[in-house]
Amino acid sequence: MFRKPRRPKTMEERKQRQIDAKLEAPHPDSQELNIPFGLSLDDNLALFKNLFGNASDLLVREFSFGARQEIRVALVYIDGLSDTNSISEAILKPFVYRSLSDDKSPILPESAYPMIRDWLITFGSVKEAARINEVLDYVLTGCAALFIDGTSQVLIVVVKGWKARDVEEPKAEAFVRGPRDSFNETLRTNTALIRRRIKTPRLRFDTLKIGRMTKTDICVVYIHGLTDPALKDEVISRLKRIDTDGILESGYLEDFIKDNPWTPFSLLDRTERPDKVAGALLEGRVAIVIDTTPFALLVPAVFSEFLQAPEDYYESFDYIRAFRWLGLIIATFLPSVYVALSTYHQEMIPTGLVLSMAAGREGVPFPALVEALSMEISFDFLREAGARMPRSVGQAVGIIGALVLGQASVAAGIVSPIMVVIVSLAAVASFMIPNYSSSHAIRFIRFPFLLLAGAFGLPGIFWGILVLLLHLASLRSFGVPYLYPVAPGVPGEWKDVFFKAPRWMMDFRPSLLRARKIRRQAPGQMPGPPGGSSGEGDDPQIVSTGREKQG
Amino acid sequence: MLDKGRISSVQLMLVLFMVEMATAFLLVPSIVAQAAGPDSWLSVLGVATAYGLAVALICVALGKRFPFQVFTEYLPEVLGRVPGKLLAAAYTVVFIHLTSVVVGENSIFIHTVFLRETPPLIINLMMVGAAVYGVYLGVEVLARANEMVFPIFILSITILLALVAREIDLDHLRPVLANGPLPVLKGAMVPAAWRGEVFFLLLLYPYLNQKNEALKSAAGTVLMSGVFAATVTAVTIGVFSDLVASRQIYPVLNLARYISVAGILERLELYLIIIWMAGVIIKLAVFYHSCSVMAASTLGLKDYRVTVFPIALATIVISGRLYETDYLKLVEFLSKFWPFYGYTVELLIPGLILLVAVIRKKGGNRVDF
Numbered sequence: 011m012f013r014k015p016r017r018p019k020t021m022e023e024r025k026q027r028q029i030d031a032k033l034e035a036p037h038p039d040s041q042e043l044n045i046p047f048g049l050s051l052d053d054n055l056a057l058f059k060n061l062f063g064n065a066s067d068l069l070v071r072e073f074s075f076g077a078r079q080e081i082r083v084a085l086v087y088i089d090g091l092s093d094t095n096s097i098s099e100a101i102l103k104p105f106v107y108r109s110l111s112d113d114k115s116p117i118l119p120e121s122a123y124p125m126i127r128d129w130l131i132t133f134g135s136v137k138e139a140a141r142i143n144e145v146l147d148y149v150l151t152g153c154a155a156l157f158i159d160g161t162s163q164v165l166i167v168v169v170k171g172w173k174a175r176d177v178e179e180p181k182a183e184a185f186v187r188g189p190r191d192s193f194n195e196t197l198r199t200n201t202a203l204i205r206r207r208i209k210t211p212r213l214r215f216d217t218l219k220i221g222r223m224t225k226t227d228i229c230v231v232y233i234h235g236l237t238d239p240a241l242k243d244e245v246i247s248r249l250k251r252i253d254t255d256g257i258l259e260s261g262y263l264e265d266f267i268k269d270n271p272w273t274p275f276s277l278l279d280r281t282e283r284p285d286k287v288a289g290a291l292l293e294g295r296v297a298i299v300i301d302t303t304p305f306a307l308l309v310p311a312v313f314s315e316f317l318q319a320p321e322d323y324y325e326s327f328d329y330i331r332a333f334r335w336l337g338l339i340i341a342t343f344l345p346s347v348y349v350a351l352s353t354y355h356q357e358m359i360p361t362g363l364v365l366s367m368a369a370g371r372e373g374v375p376f377p378a379l380v381e382a383l384s385m386e387i388s389f390d391f392l393r394e395a396g397a398r399m400p401r402s403v404g405q406a407v408g409i410i411g412a413l414v415l416g417q418a419s420v421a422a423g424i425v426s427p428i429m430v431v432i433v434s435l436a437a438v439a440s441f442m443i444p445n446y447s448s449s450h451a452i453r454f455i456r457f458p459f460l461l462l463a464g465a466f467g468l469p470g471i472f473w474g475i476l477v478l479l480l481h482l483a484s485l486r487s488f489g490v491p492y493l494y495p496v497a498p499g500v501p502g503e504w505k506d507v508f509f510k511a512p513r514w515m516m517d518f519r520p521s522l523l524r525a526r527k528i529r530r531q532a533p534g535q536m537p538g539p540p541g542g543s544s545g546e547g548d549d550p551q552i553v554s555t556g557r558e559k560q561g
Numbered sequence: 562m563l564d565k566g567r568i569s570s571v572q573l574m575l576v577l578f579m580v581e582m583a584t585a586f587l588l589v590p591s592i593v594a595q596a597a598g599p600d601s602w603l604s605v606l607g608v609a610t611a612y613g614l615a616v617a618l619i620c621v622a623l624g625k626r627f628p629f630q631v632f633t634e635y636l637p638e639v640l641g642r643v644p645g646k647l648l649a650a651a652y653t654v655v656f657i658h659l660t661s662v663v664v665g666e667n668s669i670f671i672h673t674v675f676l677r678e679t680p681p682l683i684i685n686l687m688m689v690g691a692a693v694y695g696v697y698l699g700v701e702v703l704a705r706a707n708e709m710v711f712p713i714f715i716l717s718i719t720i721l722l723a724l725v726a727r728e729i730d731l732d733h734l735r736p737v738l739a740n741g742p743l744p745v746l747k748g749a750m751v752p753a754a755w756r757g758e759v760f761f762l763l764l765l766y767p768y769l770n771q772k773n774e775a776l777k778s779a780a781g782t783v784l785m786s787g788v789f790a791a792t793v794t795a796v797t798i799g800v801f802s803d804l805v806a807s808r809q810i811y812p813v814l815n816l817a818r819y820i821s822v823a824g825i826l827e828r829l830e831l832y833l834i835i836i837w838m839a840g841v842i843i844k845l846a847v848f849y850h851s852c853s854v855m856a857a858s859t860l861g862l863k864d865y866r867v868t869v870f871p872i873a874l875a876t877i878v879i880s881g882r883l884y885e886t887d888y889l890k891l892v893e894f895l896s897k898f899w900p901f902y903g904y905t906v907e908l909l910i911p912g913l914i915l916l917v918a919v920i921r922k923k924g925g926n927r928v929d930f
Contacts, residue, residue: 483706497708
C-alpha cells in the first residue's frame with residue numbers, strides 16, 4: 011500500500027529523519043501519506059478506517075444511488091466536528107432525490123464524479139482532494155469527505171460546525187467603557203470580529219498550520235500596504251521555523267518567537283479584545299490569531315505599551331496614564347526602598363515617622379528584610395491561590411488572607427503594621443498595570459530588589475535599577491527597541507507614553523513600526539466653537555454647513 | 562569595525578556628556594576653587610571649554626579622515642606598522658590606567674561616604690560588573706540606556722541645585738577677576754583635562770550614523786558640559802565661599818546636606834548617590850568599551866568582548882594597588898599629574914597624528930568642518 015520511503019541522501023536529511031522518527035507522528039508533508047487514493051471504494055475506506063483505528067467518532071455512511079443504485083458512495087466525517095444538519099440537507103437529501111427522480115437512465119461510472127461535484131451537492135463550499143494526507147487534514151478539521159467508487163478523487167464538503175462558546179465579554183481584561191465582545195476559541199469567529207471593524211480588502215489573513223499533531227491554524231493578520239512587509243515576513247518566517255507536536259495556546263508560540271528568550275519582560279502583547287487588535291493593526295502592527303484560544307498576539311510590543319489600556323483611547327481626558335507609571339514604580343520599588351530606609355538610612359526619614367515606625371517594629375523579631383520577604387512571598391501565595399481556586403473557595407482564601415496577613419500577624423508580633431501597609435500598597439499598585447501577563451515581570455523583579463536593599467541599602471537599589479535599565483535597553487521586539495520611544499528618543503511620539511494626547515493630536519503612526527503610510531488622519535482637526543473667533547459663530551447656519559461637510 | 566552598533570548624533574552627544582561630567586561634577590569644584598577662588602566658574606566655563614573645543618575639532622578632523630575605524634585601528638596606517646602598533650598598545654595601557662582611576666574615584670566615594678562597612682572590592686565588583694554587562698551588550702545598547710540615565714542625572718542635579726538656591730550668597734562670587742586672569746587659567750588646568758575626554762569621540766566615531774553631525778554633537782557636548790559644570794561650581798562656591806569649598810573633599814555632597822524642605826525632605830546626601838552611580842556606570846562602560854576595542858584592535862582580534870573581562874579585573878587590581886581608599890593619593894594624582902597626562906593623550910598626540918596624516922596624505926583627504 012505505502013510506497014517505500016526514499017533512502018535519505020544527505021546528512022541533514024538523515025538527521026531530520028531521525029528527529030521525525032523520535033517525534034513519532036508523521037510530518038504532514040512526509041512521503042508516507044503523501045500519495046493518492048486508489049480507485050476501489052472498499053480499499054480506500056478500509057485504508058481510512060485503518061488509519062483511525064476504528065475510532066468511535068469517525069462516522070462512515072455508505073450508500074448507493076442512481077436509478078438502479080449503480081453508483082456506490084461513502085460519506086466520511088467526524089462526529090461532533092461537522093454540522094449534521096448541513097450534511098443531511100446538502101449532501102444526503104440530493105442523493106435521495108436523484109435516486110427517486112423520473113430520470114431512469116443509468117449513470118455511467120465515469121460521469122458520476124463530475125455530476126456529483128457540479129450539481130448534486132447543494133452546499134457553498136466544495137473542494138477536491140486526491141491525496142491521503144489532504145483528505146485527512148480536511149476530515150480532521152470538520153469537513154465531510156465523499157468517496158466515490160471508481161475514482162481516486164475525493165470530494166470535500168466544508169460543513170464545519172461544532173459546539174463553540176458564544177462571543178462573550180472579555181474575562182481577563184476588565185473595563186468600563188468600550189466594546190464588550192471578545193474572541194472565542196474559533197478562529198473564524200475571531201477573524202470575523204476583526205473584519206467587522208476594519209472593512210477593507212487590504213486586511214489580510216495569512217494562514218499557517220503549526221503542530222505535528224494539533225495542526226493548529228495560525229492566522230497572521232495585517233493590513234496590506236500599511237504594515238511594513240519586512241515585519242510581516244519576519245513574523246511568518248519565525249512561525250514557520252516552529253516544529254513541535256502541538257500549539258494549544260498563544261503562549262506556546264510566544265516562547266518560540268520572542269527575540270530574547272531569557273528575559274522576564276514580555277516582548278509580545280496579547281489580548282482577547284478585537285478592538286485592541288484592530289487598533290494595533292491600524293498602527294501598522296501584526297496580529298497573530300490562533301485557533302482554539304481566545305488570546306491573540308500582537309507584535310511588536312514595546313514597554314510603554316503595557317501601561318496603555320484600550321480604554322485610555324475611549325475616554326477623552328485621562329490623567330491616569332501618569333498614575334500608572336507611578337504605580338509601576340511603587341509596585342516595584344516601595345518595599346525595597348522601605349527596607350533600605352529602615353535598615354540603613356533612618357536619618358532620611360522624618361523624626362515623627364521614624365518614632366512611630368520604631369514603635370511598630372518593637373517586639374518584631376526579624377530584620378526588616380526577612381519581614382518584607384515573608385510578606386511578599388505570602389502575598390504571592392495568596393494571589394496565586396486566589397487566581398487558581400474555584401470561585402466559591404476563592405472567597406475563603408481572601409478572608410483568610412486578610413485576617414492572617416493583616417490583623418493576626420501584626421497582633422502576633424511577627425510583622426510590623428507599617429510593613430503590612432507598605433506591602434499592600436505595592437500590591438494594589440501592581441494591579442494597576444493593565445496587562446496581566448506583563449505584571450509577572452514586575453512581580454518577579456521585586457525579589458532581587460529586596461535582596462539588594464537588604465544587602466546594600468539605597469545604593470544597592472539604584473545599582474539594580476541601572477542594571478535593569480541596561481537590560482531593558484538591550485531588548486528588542488521584532489527589531490523595535492523595547493524602550494522606544496523614550497530610548498531611542500523620539501520626543502514627538504511621547505504623547506502616548508506618559509500621558510495620552512487627544513485623538514486629533516495623534517496625526518502620525520508610530521515611526522519605528524515603519525508603516526507604509528505614516529500619516530493616520532488629516533491634520534488640524536482640533537475641534538472648536540463653530541465659525542472662528544468672534545461671537546458670530548453662534549449662527550446656526552454655520553453649524554449646519556460644518557455638519558454637511560462631515561457627512 | 563569591532564562593534565556593529567549604530568548610534569545617532571544626539572545619542573553620541575549625551576554619551577560624551579556623561580563621560581565628561583559623571584565624575585567631574587563631584588570632584589572638580591573643590592580642586593578648581595583651590596586655584597581660582599571666586600572665579601572658578603569662569604575657569605570652568607571659559608578656558609576649559611575652549612580647550613575642550615580644540616580637542617573636539619582635532620578629533621572630528623581625524624574621524625573624518627578615517628570614518629570607519631577607531632583610533633588604534635588607523636594608527637599603524639598613519640605612522641607605519643611598528644610605531645603605530647606600539648602607540649596603539651601604549652594608548653591601551655594608558656586607558657586601562659585611566660579606567661582604574663575612575664574605578665578608584667568611585668569606590669573611594671561610595672566607601673567613605675555611604676557604605677562604610679562594605680569592602681571597596683565588593684563595591685568595585687558591583688559597579689564594574691554592571692559596566693561590563695553594558696559593554697557586552699554593545700555600544701548601541703549603552704547609548705540607549707544612557708538616554709534613560711541622562712534625564713535622571715540632569716533632573717536630579719537641577720532639583721538639587723534648585724533646592725539649595727536660597728542658600729546662595731552672591732558676595733561669595735564677587736569681585737570677578739579680582740586677581741587678574743592668571744588664577745583663572747591656573748584653575749582651568751584640571752577641569753580642562755576632564756573636558757578633553759570628549760576625546761572618546763575618536764573611539765565612538767565609527768558607530769555614528771550621521772557622520773556630518775559629529776562636530777555639532779562634540780561641540781554641543783563641550784558647551785553643554787561647560788554650562789553645566791560652571792553652574793555646579795558657581796552654586797557650590799556661592800553657598801560655601803571658595804575658602805570653605807576648597808577645603809572640603811566633596812562640596813557638592815555637603816550641598817545636598819543643606820537641603821531641607823518642609824521638614825520632610827532632609828539629609829538628602831543619599832540623593833547624590835543616584836546622580837553619581839547613574840553617571841559612573843555609563844562612564845565606566847564607555848571606558849571599558851573603548852579599552853577593550855583598543856586592545857582587540859591592537860592585538861588583531863575579531864571580537865572585542867573577549868578582552869573585557871581581563872581588562873575589568875586588571876582595573877580593579879590596579880585601582881586597589883594605587884589608591885586603596887586613600888582619597889589624598891587620588892586627589893594628588895588628579896590635581897598634579899592628570900592635567901599634563903590628559904593634555905598629552907587628548908590633544909597633543911591626536912594633534913600630531915592629524916598632522917602626520919595630513920602630510921602623508923593618509924585617510925580621506927577632506928578636512929572640512
